[in-house]
Structures are given as C-alpha cells and as structure tokens.
Amino acid sequence: MKMDFFKYHGTGNDFIILDNRKKRIPEEDRSLFARLCNRHFGIGADGIILIQNDFSRDFYMKYYNSDGTESTMCGNGGRCAIAFAKKLGISKENKIYFRAIDGDHSGMIQDNGLISLNLIDIEINMIKIYPKYVFLNTGSPHHVLFVENIKEIDVCKQGRKIRFHKSYSSKGGVNVNFVEISGNNTLQVRTYERGVENETLSCGTGITASVIAAYETGKISINKEKNVFISTLGGKLWVSFEKKHNQYKKIYLTGSVQFVFEGWIHI
Template structure:
C-alpha cells in the first residue's frame, strides 16, 4: 500500500468492527495485515474487519474477516453496522440489499440508531438429545444451530455472571463433535418469559465478545423450540439487547438492534509493511 486508507470504527452492542470502502483499495489485505488491524494493542482494535464493495446482485457487497485474519460467513452485528454506514456516508437507500458469502440479505435503517436485517432460515445441526453427552454439571441442554454461521446454544443452571466463558467456550468450540470448523458458543439463562440473557464465545475472535447477532438468532431459536416462546424474543448480552422477530414457521426472521459510528481515521502506508520490510 502506498497511500493512506480511510477506515470507520463502529459497533453493534459492543461487538466492534473496522469498516473500509473496498472500492478504493488497489489490492486485498493479507491475513497478517487483518490480524494487526484488529489487534487492540498494536492496531486499531476490533472483533472483525468488513470490506465494502460493489455487487451485481445487490446494493453492495460485504467481505467479512474475523480478528484472526480469516474470511468468515454472515455476521449480524457487523452487517447492521455496514448498512448504517452505507446509508449515512455512501448514500445507500434506507431499505437496501447486500451480498455476503454469495447470499443476498434485505435490511432497513429504522432510525438513526436502529438497523433491522432479514435473516436467512436457520438449520438445526444437532438436537438436544444428540448433545446430551456434553451436558456436564451446570448445563441443562444444548442445541447446535446454523443461523448464518454455526452456533452452539448452551442453557446453563449456574450463574451466568460467574461463568468462565473463555475456558468453557474454548473447550466446546474445539470439541471433536464440532470438527472440522468448530463452533461459536452461546451460554444462556432465562431472565423472564420472552427475555434471554447470553454470553458468547466467538470462533475466529477466540474469546468472549460483548454481543453477537447471528448468536442472538440461534438463542431465540432455542427458546422458541424448548420453551415455546413466541415472537418477539429479546436477547440481552453484556453489550446491550437485540430483538429477534419471527413468524410461526420461522420463514421470516428479523434481527433488530442499535449500531453506533464511533470514529473515522486513517491507516498510514507504513502499517501495511511486513515486519521484515520494516527492518
């Protein structure tokens, strides 16, 4: 890179992202560069990077990378941030479509802070009875769901506040049952009917994050199937609350929540040099 690159820092419920207009890039970022950009000490710091580009099938395209530098699938909170940025800065329509990993999603900017996505139908990967052997002390039931990316939903009987999410999350994320790609892990408890609390261990970030959009959808699926809850379902994480709205047969699923544009900055060309080049 020979020029400065403008970036936007945004978050949805504390799940934070670097967003860059990819139409201005001369070449794609290497994995090492993405990891350093997302590093909270040596870079900007984020749970992931979103590159915005053109699409022949939608209003724009999103290429999403986790903090580990590797491309990932759907990211609900990151996509909501991208929709707001495209609307506020790049004049995309309030109701828009975007492409990510070959899938087309519909979205709407509801207010200056709230963005709603229409999600794809979910797929159940393993039902609770198939996961019973993993239910150790303090765990009630589990459900493995693909809500854009794989999510293991774990209903716990112990205190959610006292849970060691990073230790328990890593153990389940890398469990042989979920090989080869592993899984995100969502630990849930019931606050009241229609209202879940959740803490999330995110694959690709490899630690707890403050919120997860696709995870919220997976948690709502669990509550609907296990508790018989009807729409809407609120999913509260340490970073804030998301709302999942759905019809009776789960063919129309919507994820609604706030996003915030925190700051705008530039990355200087020297940052893109490898360690070897800097010597």
C-alpha cells in the same frame, strides 16, 4: 500505502469497516487484518468488514475475524455495514439490500435509529437438539447451552473447550452461546466467538441462534409483538421470526449501531 478506515459497533461488537469498492485493499494479506484488529498494536476490533460492489445488490459484505481469517456471516457486522452503506450514500433509501457469504440479506434503518437485519431462513430439520445443547446455523454455526447463574460462567474456559472439540473440527470450529432465560421472552446471552477466540460483548448470529433454540425446545413463547428481548454484555437486542412449513422465516435481528470514529493508517 495510506488506508482510510471507519470504526463502528453494534452493542459492543466492534468492527473496522473498509470501503473496498475500488478493490484497493490487499485482501490476500490476512496478517494485515489481524494487525489492524489487535487492540494493543493496531486499531482494535472484533473483525474487519469490506464493503464491495455487487452485480445485483447495493453492496457485498465480506467479513474477516480478528485473527485475519475470512469467516461466515456476522449479524452485528451486517447491521453496522447497513449503517455504513447509508453513510456512503450507496443507497438513498432506509431499506438496503446486500449479499454476504451465506446469501442475500436486507436491512432497515428505523425512524428511532435502530437497525434491523434480515437473516437467512432456517430449516427445522437442520436444528439438532441434544440432551445438553442445541446446534444450528444462522449464517454461522452455533452451539447453544441453557444455563443458570450466567454471570458466574467462565465463558472463555468453557467456550474454548467446546469450540475446539473434535466433533466440530470438520466445521472449522463453532461459536458457543451460554443462555439464561430470565422471563417468558427475555434471554441473557454470553458468547465465545471462534476467530476472535474470546468472549465478545455481543454476537448477532449467536443471539439469533439462542432465541430459535429456546423457542424450538419450548423454553419461550412468542408474544403479540413477536419480539424476543435479549440482554448482552454490550446492550439490548431484539429478535423476531415466523415459523411456517418446517422453516423459520422472516428472521430479524434489531438493535442499535454506533459510529465510533474514522481515520487513516499507513499499511
């Protein structure tokens, strides 16, 4: 079987995107997705995104980690899916609505080419603040640690230890974010991602979790533009939000998306 694919990345977080609106992709073959993501024997990617029909939105986004397991929401993947949906002509507008495993999302393709993704609202009582870290779910579960000298952190070694800790075993593991605050509204973030089992160049839901954790613990404030700037190994991103009535609402992740190449592969 010949399968067409498209490769995108959002600040270095890269994805193979497949148009599955005709339901021709063998979704039950998780080993196939792992092979496609393999950087030596496949196409190479942090994950697989399937674009499927949806009864109430422009499309449904289904996400798989690079190990072939179906996963929770992916922020940069969502931004790439928005760009791909525009390329397919699924929506003629610059504002696109879609569903994912965690619910409804919307996205905006801005005039400057940046793509903003609206993430789920977060209840404040669901943010768990501990002496050494913060835990919250921004569509995917995240463990956030505030550190110094982030460049010196062994993200794989330390991240893997936390990701597989017994306290997270019932949750299927956790993503681990190391955060250094270098200014009032500037964060540097490095993330160990479960399912990839490695450090990725950028993690959208992890960056968002890091910003909210920093704000909730009083480590940053909000500027007039209400944007927090984040530096990752793969590039620059921005997060904005509103805190109202014990909720974080109107959470937007904004950054660049690049179409890399398209091709076909026999499976």
